[in-house]
Amino acid sequence: MAATRVVLGMDMGGTNLRLAVVGADGKVHRAINRPLGRDKAPRPVIEEIGGGLDELRAWCHGREFVPVAVSLGAPGIIAREEGTIVFSPNLPGWRDVPLRRIIGERTGLPTGLENDANAAAFGEYWQGGGRGTRHLVMFTLGTGVGGGIISDGRLVRGSRGMAGELGHLTVAPRDGLLCNCGNRGCLEAYASATAIVARLAENWKGDGPSPPTARDAYLLAREGDEECLAIFREAGTYLGTAMANLVNTLNPEVFIIGGGAAEAWEMIVPAAEEEMRSRAIRFTDLASRVALRKAELGDLAGVIGAAGIIWSEGCP
Amino acid sequence: MAATRVVLGMDMGGTNLRLAVVGADGKVHRAINRPLGRDKAPRPVIEEIGGGLDELRAWCHGREFVPVAVSLGAPGIIAREEGTIVFSPNLPGWRDVPLRRIIGERTGLPTGLENDANAAAFGEYWQGGGRGTRHLVMFTLGTGVGGGIISDGRLVRGSRGMAGELGHLTVAPRDGLLCNCGNRGCLEAYASATAIVARLAENWKGDGPSPPTARDAYLLAREGDEECLAIFREAGTYLGTAMANLVNTLNPEVFIIGGGAAEAWEMIVPAAEEEMRSRAIRFTDLASRVALRKAELGDLAGVIGAAGIIWSEGCP
Numbered sequence: 001m002a003a004t005r006v007v008l009g010m011d012m013g014g015t016n017l018r019l020a021v022v023g024a025d026g027k028v029h030r031a032i033n034r035p036l037g038r039d040k041a042p043r044p045v046i047e048e049i050g051g052g053l054d055e056l057r058a059w060c061h062g063r064e065f066v067p068v069a070v071s072l073g074a075p076g077i078i079a080r081e082e083g084t085i086v087f088s089p090n091l092p093g094w095r096d097v098p099l100r101r102i103i104g105e106r107t108g109l110p111t112g113l114e115n116d117a118n119a120a121a122f123g124e125y126w127q128g129g130g131r132g133t134r135h136l137v138m139f140t141l142g143t144g145v146g147g148g149i150i151s152d153g154r155l156v157r158g159s160r161g162m163a164g165e166l167g168h169l170t171v172a173p174r175d176g177l178l179c180n181c182g183n184r185g186c187l188e189a190y191a192s193a194t195a196i197v198a199r200l201a202e203n204w205k206g207d208g209p210s211p212p213t214a215r216d217a218y219l220l221a222r223e224g225d226e227e228c229l230a231i232f233r234e235a236g237t238y239l240g241t242a243m244a245n246l247v248n249t250l251n252p253e254v255f256i257i258g259g260g261a262a263e264a265w266e267m268i269v270p271a272a273e274e275e276m277r278s279r280a281i282r283f284t285d286l287a288s289r290v291a292l293r294k295a296e297l298g299d300l301a302g303v304i305g306a307a308g309i310i311w312s313e314g315c316p
Numbered sequence: 317m318a319a320t321r322v323v324l325g326m327d328m329g330g331t332n333l334r335l336a337v338v339g340a341d342g343k344v345h346r347a348i349n350r351p352l353g354r355d356k357a358p359r360p361v362i363e364e365i366g367g368g369l370d371e372l373r374a375w376c377h378g379r380e381f382v383p384v385a386v387s388l389g390a391p392g393i394i395a396r397e398e399g400t401i402v403f404s405p406n407l408p409g410w411r412d413v414p415l416r417r418i419i420g421e422r423t424g425l426p427t428g429l430e431n432d433a434n435a436a437a438f439g440e441y442w443q444g445g446g447r448g449t450r451h452l453v454m455f456t457l458g459t460g461v462g463g464g465i466i467s468d469g470r471l472v473r474g475s476r477g478m479a480g481e482l483g484h485l486t487v488a489p490r491d492g493l494l495c496n497c498g499n500r501g502c503l504e505a506y507a508s509a510t511a512i513v514a515r516l517a518e519n520w521k522g523d524g525p526s527p528p529t530a531r532d533a534y535l536l537a538r539e540g541d542e543e544c545l546a547i548f549r550e551a552g553t554y555l556g557t558a559m560a561n562l563v564n565t566l567n568p569e570v571f572i573i574g575g576g577a578a579e580a581w582e583m584i585v586p587a588a589e590e591e592m593r594s595r596a597i598r599f600t601d602l603a604s605r606v607a608l609r610k611a612e613l614g615d616l617a618g619v620i621g622a623a624g625i626i627w628s629e630g631c632p
Contacts (some may be wrong), residue, residue, distance in 0.1 A: 003375075081401040135475040149473050149565070158467070158567020160605070168597040171489060173557050183595060211439040241489050247480040249465070249472020249565060279499060281484040289476070 006065045007310045008056050008109075010049060011302030014040075014072045014090045014143070018299060019052040021065060022307035026127040027271065028300060030059050034174020041093040049099075050106050057107075057214025070102055070103055070111040071306035073119035083113045089180070090143075112310055114155075116302050118164055120295075122155055123305025124256045126312070128296035133253040137246050138295070139166060139239065141261030141268075144180070145188040151250060156311065167192065171238040190238040191268070193260050199231045214260060221267050232267035239268065247280040247290055258295025265294060276281030322381045323626045324372050324425075326365060327432055327618030330406045330459070332587075334615060335368040338623030339383060342443040344616060348376050357371060357409040365415075367424050373423075379605030386419055386427040387622035389435035392442030399429045406459075407494070419572050428626055430471075433587025434480055436611075437464020438471055439621025440572045442610040442628070445580065449569040455482060455555065456610070457584075460496070460503040471625065485561065487554040506554040507584070509576050509592045513556050515547045534580050548583035555584065563596040563606055571622060574611025 004023060011018045020031040032054045032140055037044055053070060060067055076088025083100025100245075104111035114122075121138035128138040134153045140146035147166025151154040156163045167188035168181055176185020177195070189195050200217045210213040221228040261268060273292055280290075297304055320339060327334045336347040337412035344592070345601055350368045353360055369386060376383055392404025399416025401407075420427035424463055430438075437454035444451040450469045463482025465472040466484035472479045491502020505511050509530040516533045537544040546552055558573055577584060596606075 133475075145566075151474070152470070153469065154468070155519075156472075159449075159569040160567060162597075163467075163565060165565040165567075165597045168564050169596050170557055173487060173489070173595075181597060215616075241486055244562065245485050245561060246565065248484050249479060250472065251476055251479040253475040257505065258415050277490075279486050280483045281497060281499075282480075303467050 002064060004064050004067045005068045006060065007307040008053055008067050008070045008308035009119075009305075010052065010070070010072045010121065011306060012049070012072070012300075013116075014047075014075070017045075017052050018303050019050055020300065020303040020307070021056055021057055021060060021067070022304055024311050026308065028304060029065060031300065031303065032056065040091050042097050046097075046099070046102055049103060050154050053103070054108055067109060069310045070097060070107055070109050071119075071310045072103060072111065072113045073302045073306040074099065074113065074152040075116045078113060078115045078161050079114070080113060080157060083111070085113075095138065097116060110310075112306070114147075114306055114309055115161065117146030118148045118155055118157065119303075119305035119309065120146070120258065120297075120301040121164070121256070122151060122196070122294050122308050122312075123148045123301035123303075124258070126303075126308040128301060128303050129256045129293040130254055132244065135250065135252040136254050136256060137166070137243075137250060137252045137257040138258065139191075139242075140259040140295075141191055141193065141239075142256065142259035143192060143194050145192045146259070149250060149252075151252075156250075166242060166246075169242045172239045179194065179293070186239055191235040191261065196231055196235055196261065203227065218264050219282035220242075220268075223238060229267060232264055233271045235261070235270030236268040237275045238271035241279060243272060243276040243290075244279030247276065252290060254291040254293055256293055256295050258298075258301065262294055291295045318380060320380050321384045322376065323623035324369055324383050324384070324386045325435075325619035325621075325623035326388045327366065327435065327622060328361075328388070329366070329432075329613075330391070333361075333364055333368050334619050335372055336616065336619040336623070337372055337376060337383070338620055340627050342564055342620060342624065344620060345381060345537035346621065347370065347616065348372065356407050358413045359504055361407070362413075362415070362418055362424045362539035365419060369419070383425060384426050385626045387416060387435075387626045388427065388429045389432040389618045390415065390421060390429060391432045393428060394431045394477050396429060396431070396473060398429070399518040403430070426626075428622070430622055430625055431464075431477065431480070433462030434464045434471055434473065435619075435625065436462070436574065436613075436617035437466060437480070437572070437621065438625050438628075439613050440574070440611050440625040441466045441469075441615035441618075441621075443620050444617060445572045445609040446570055450568065452570050452572060453482070453559075453566060453567040454567045454574065455507075455558075456571040456575040456611075457507055457509065457573065458511050459508060459557075462509045462575070465566060465568075467568075472566075482558060484564075487557045487560045503558050507551040507577065512547055512551055512577070516544060519543065530576060534583075537580065537583050538600035545583060548580055549587045551577070552587030553585040553591045553594055556588035557595060557605075559588060560595030563592065568606060570607040570609055572609055572611050574614075574617065576611055 145167030172185030461483030488501030
């Protein structure tokens with residue numbers, strides 16, 4: 001039986017870990033979920049990561065798959081060269097955790113650590129909606145707004161691995177809405193699922209005491225609720241402002257839009273596209289050549305991308 | 317006498333051509349200026365370029381310098397892969413001019429064509445204010461606002477060589493000033509020398525019938541004229557908004573600021589820095605680690621950078 005080299009990819013979410021066995025061709029041979037417990041402190045989560053990796057290695061063992069590396073995607077501010085999670089807004093207690101070293105020592109395999117949104121962007125570039133392009137910007141519209149940038153086939157990381165923080169692009173410089181980060185006018189304050197729900201809740205007239213959910217907003221908008229439609233449309237317009245600036249900055253071939261809010265594509269994206277095309281530099285047909293596409297890999301973008309980065313670049 | 321390989325760099329401005337003999341170490345062995353005539357149509361300008369290159373080759377001839385390539389920096393929208401000037405707002409009549417092929421055929425040398433702002437950014441990265449860094453964003457505040465981006469030591473060009481159009485970043489999405497490009501709220505409508513002078517002219521109370529110049533604005537501000545200072549400060553604040561978004565997008569190590577307006581550093585840059593540091597993503601010390609530096613190469617940035625791109629990447 002010929003050996004097939006595989007990378008073990010991980011994507012660390014707020015409520016569970018996703019792990020997968022990924023081939024050099026992007027094929028996912030096996031994917032598992034491991035729910036995180038209530039305690040999201042580093043120690044129990046790292047135990048869970050180790051357990052998940054053990055489970056995948058046991059699965060590979062006896063089959064033709066030989067894990068050659070581990071690639072970890074994690075949320076928050078990642079110092080990639082150091083292999084450290086510097087800070088993660090959604091993971092209390094995680095400060096300067098040297099996750100790459102810990103997992104590398106535990107598994108004995110070369111290990112990489114990447115920002116989860118970067119990993120997802122690389123996944124879509126490699127195997128998803130961005131296949132065949134070289135220049136891509138991805139937005140993940142979820143609880144927050146994540147971003148990732150591929151330029152000329154390479155992940156744009158910046159000097160400390162912190163490029164692509166697109167949720168905190170300023171789209172309303174004066175009197176913008178307050179963002180979780182403390183600034184005003186960030187894209188995330190308009191186009192995240194959290195923001196959309198918060199704006200809906202302001203004048204919520206639904207039944208019962210429970211506040212509305214993103215799904216409520218979506219269903220109401222689909223029924224033609226004007227207020228809801230306006231909230232989605234405004235989210236789209238601000239997304240378009242950010243896109244126009246990214247067109248001028250990076251001249252991408254395609255924007256990939258993923259995350260839960262991408263489900264409301266027809267309510268958000270037309271407004272985004274209109275704003276982007278009217279705002280991007282006028283001297284050329286730059287903006288009209290940019291495509292907007294839905295993410296294709298869903299929840300697997302992060303694990304596939306994390307693995308793809310290793311296949312593309314090797315381990316750091 | 318040992319032969320020294322050199323690249324002939326050119327920087328094409330609105331009123332004159334600058335050409336130079338540049339070594340692999342960045343040394344400028346010879347630089348010349350050739351003023352352009354009144355007729356800026358392609359034919360006479362291309363004649364002038366050819367004449368300038370002939371002059372430099374004659375100078376090299378008999379010395380130890382052997383030109384191995386030509387590198388052209390030109391303003392406007394450059395389709396780099398095709399080697400074509402697509403459109404140039406300041407060069408009437410230039411539409412889809414295949415400058416690389418024309419000069420390549422005329423000189424018989426491998427020839428590259430690059431956007432002039434990209435070339436200047438690469439020059440500052442290679443030999444100027446950005447030496448020793450890998451991640452840089454340059455603003456040229458002149459008649460317009462130009463930009464150039466280096467990420468991980470490589471020029472960011474985007475899918476059609478049109479990345480880095482930073483003058484047309486939207487910094488005032490709602491009710492912004494009208495820009496030359498037809499959009500509202502572009503950075504160039506606030507932070508170009510043209511914009512600063514136009515705003516000053518609105519209420520100009522100076523002597524005589526002639527409108528104020530950028531130098532008038534600078535001198536008035538230096539004398540403490542409140543209106544002038546406010547115009548510069550506002551230019552700086554909008555520059556800072558753009559910078560904050562670029563910090564979040566690209567995580568650079570340094571911003572380089574060049575062009576005529578960089579002379580008014582103390583009137584523009586403190587406001588830019590304050591806005592940038594308060595607006596960039598809050599979860600980390602990203603913004604506080606970014607340096608702001610003055611461009612060091614002056615008028616030679618473009619020719620040095622054009623040559624440096626060839627030394628770094630070879631000819632396309």
